Amino acid sequence: MTILAKSELKYICGYANAFPRVPEDWLLDGGKATDGPLQLRDDLSPEVYSKFVGQWINQGATLVGGCCGTLPSHIAAIAASLRPR
Numbered sequence: 693m694t695i696l697a698k699s700e701l702k703y704i705c706g707y708a709n710a711f712p713r714v715p716e717d718w719l720l721d722g723g724k725a726t727d728g729p730l731q732l733r734d735d736l737s738p739e740v741y742s743k744f745v746g747q748w749i750n751q752g753a754t755l756v757g758g759c760c761g762t763l764p765s766h767i768a769a770i771a772a773s774l775r776p777r
Contacts (some may be wrong), residue, residue: 697752706748710736710761732761738769745770 696704711730718730745756758766 696743698770703755705755705757706715706751706753707757708743708744708762709759710741710766730761738765741766742769742773743744746773 700770710732712733716731741762745753748756756770758770
């Protein structure tokens, strides 16, 4: 993320999925043998995820969010962590 922040790009995005590891042969292509559900991490609570997002912001991210496996509760935790106190 820090390298991207030095690039002078207008937008630097950070959003992660909630999977522990995606198998190398996994494809999201309906009907393929490797297509199927992935396990979600059990250690990535909304509060933990929002701390990662805070680190991205401190490193220069300008757009943040969540991808596959993140829930509205993850986004709500990000929003709560960004509100002025």
